Amino acid sequence: MWGSNCPTTPSSDPPGVVPLHRSSRRQFLRTAGLAAGALGVGFAGPASALGALDSAGTDRAALLAGEPLRMARVWLTRETAHLADGLDDTHRSFGDGSYEFLLWPGDLGRLVQTGLRFEITVDDVVARDRARTESSAVRTVGLQPGETETGEYRRLDDYNADMAALAADNPGLVKLIELPYKSLEERTVYGLEICTDVDRNDGRPVFYNDGVHHAREWPAGEVPIMWAHDLVESYRADEAGEADAAQKRIANLVRKVRNVIVPIVNVDGFHFSREFPVEAGTHQVGVSIPVLGGNSATAAGNGFGQYWRKNRRQLTDGGIAREQNAPDGLTAYGVDPNRNYSYQWGGSGSSNSETSGTYRGEAPFSEPESRNVQWIHQTYQCLTEITHHTSGDLVLWAWGDTAADAPDDVLLARLGIASTFYNGYQPTKSIDLYVTTGTCSDYTYGTWASISYTFEHAGDSFHPGYGTTVPAMYAKNREALTLLAEVVCLEPIDRGLLRDEVAANGGLRDALQGDFSRVIEGRQYEYSTSQVVDLDARYHCVLSGRMVDSDGNPVAGTVQMEKDFQNFLWFLGGGQNPIDTSHWPEAGLWSIDVEDDGTFRWYVNPSSRPAYFDDPTFNAEEQYQVSFRTGGGPSAGQSKVVASRDVVLRRGQTIDFGDIVVG
Template structure:
């Protein structure tokens, strides 16, 4: 099992090995490491740190659950609330001592909730040809919008390019995950035209960032109402929360874990059917608007690679699948950029497991840092993003992910000609299956306007889709509609990973 280094604050709180017979001293929120594999820990139904053997114990009941299961553990942080207060004091000292950090934005402290919208708008207005904001279609349970940013050269005409999607804050308390997502956007836009690598990548692909998937939960955590909140604001299945209900102390155990709510293998190992569990998977696949937003976004893009940022564990996770050699090699290339580990994790309802099995795009969870969900800003964000010593940082990891997204050996390409201004559309409909046997109808759809000159090259996900027992040879349905006219051509196109396929759309011109 991979070992994880802890920051000094956590080491000073480390306790001795706890035997199953020992009792938790009180109901404080503590962080422990269980003597078990990450898969065994995920199956406990507790507040597990994905890809590690670490668990957040929310008082005596959780400790008793561990004890009844016969596990041993040792304490990493005896009181996460007190530890977070010490971290805030360290952050204030850091901000006083450093006028501008080495981050692309120069920030010296965690952003407040409102800062994210401000920064997204600032980037779009500063770089209007290369960046534009968008709002995802579903408002959250507390009626908030979820926003993101598209980045590419001539961003308004970039639909033919492959896409890298980068997300943050599925889990509310994981503040660095939103910070580094937004810093990558700053990085690309500030270095475009001066950094040859960045400039070349923005020629080849589109980067789509969503810094805050779960803004309701983040507002509660970042506002310190309940700093260790993990889930969204679903207090009762199928109902919207009333004013203040989600933040009420009596409802702290309720909510759906957004990273267990996706449709691929929903209900599998690592998720819970218990509404009070921190890994509660929800009433059904895609029951939560935050998750439906990401589904709809990725389903409408040719997202050839996806990064879902989380904390913590210093590991890059991927789903197990039929392309293990290719997937594993890419995971190792990404993880080595920042000295992280790389492994497959079989947990149901996770973002990248759904994106891979639905689109064949390679998706990863990046567990950032060590020892805490939002550690001191200097080591937890600045050093993690920019790198220290032999570690090249998350910046390098994301650039490698962008290169993988642009690499045509890892996806498909359609080429041909049609009347300029024609609308090309590719669609695919199929059914995924949950671990409980429930069908999940799935629809993928993307569109492209044929450029002047009539020739097009369209980077797309392969139509061949992974399944648990191998690859399924499916086809895209491609249509062509001349400008201002109905669809004139409908054809099937089979394109496998690494293939470039010419398509005959002569009838569209006729």
């Protein structure tokens, strides 16, 4: 799940209501700031309505009494939405003004006090999930790639063993990568690269998938690891002449696209959640539960035990370090990794309260989880990507912080909608659920122009029974993943299989190219047949050329691309941003080797950030600095720059440098 302590903050509108449709980003920010000032309250902090009703004694009693984790449907209006601040929402809305929330021990009493209309829909979520797990032998689909033999969710060790085995068993096809930042509990975070001739450092387009920013969202790790297995199995099947239609499309991606996968971003949180004893439910009964600083159990991070959400950041209370690994699991308050990215960091839909489920951390990239994902983007030119979460069955795209259309709105929306042709999820611009800032998807799109999506899987639970959930979930998502890479990464000439697929499926064709008109979460989506995803167009940029000596013979060398800039934090330095700066330094440094014949072909993102097009504070298109080097890679420190160029690239543009003559 993406949000928590949402759907609203005191200064924003209720979910489903578009605050300022198609207004400029700048205007929206100004308006948001004025509204916050007028109300004189903080954003989703402890001063929210439910927080004001907190009673440490009641929470403690509720916890010690073993009050169960409940699920409720709560009816909200624009005027009353703020009363639900502090409740743990599940993303689910019912179209009649009601929304679904998890009720942690103590929440029910507070909900009653708000006077809001509600009904309890699940009396004991843990018991329900346990019952589902026990009855989850029922299958609705055939065996899927990478399914576990145990019929249970992978543990952290299983993920690491799986990745190591995939690399060891498939040399030249699968490469294990070690991300640079160890977790807070000193764990190494691993990922994979999968493509033919994987060790060659070439310029192939990159498709990135990650999972489990949020600890309790176990299916969100299964999708990317199963995708890794699927890439390998589909390629092997195709090589053997045994591939079916879907496998042929996936095998095509193995040849043309570098697939980068990080299944578990938040390794500490996932390990804590996954290993928490199921019989203990959401918490261990009978142990001492510290209620610090008057914070309620709910406020202590929206989730304990298997329902832990954030990372395992140890925070201090009045300068006294809290015990991070206390057996009750309540004392590591954690940071929400999916509110810790720099782009628009510090605003609505995230909290400056460390006890909030959406606590954003003390600064952008204060956490190793977001730093690792940042590193991926500073190192790989990811052209399109999905960050996987649960729950809600949603496909979400930019923006989360403003109702304005993104510059790539037609592509983002049509492709997002087309992906739901396969998985049946609800496609939605993310702000139409509620405001978010500092998220992964808005960072990767807003900062690097990568066509980015958040997928929310698994229906109405963060980790329902494996057997009834994971195989069917993967079966309906694999072609959605395939579609994204085919459209954004591939050359038009390589889309033959996709053309066949589109020709055979009217629903897919309509989503990509037809007259489209539909109301989703209160927003009218309307695209004409002149605003299409054109299978003859390219949705990335290409740099090409050849490095030669003065006699025209090929030269071994590298092509390097750099970009340094300042990312905007929330409110351009004022308002709710708690740190005293309006910008955050950002830099990318990418490098490829030329082929033996001196040529290169490099698939990259546009050089300007998307916000350039609708934000008047961007006053010039941004450039990449491209340099051509000989004498070894730049990291070896022995490279010699033989030529350099500054280039501006817009989406779809190609630049052929021709022969770069090395003197």
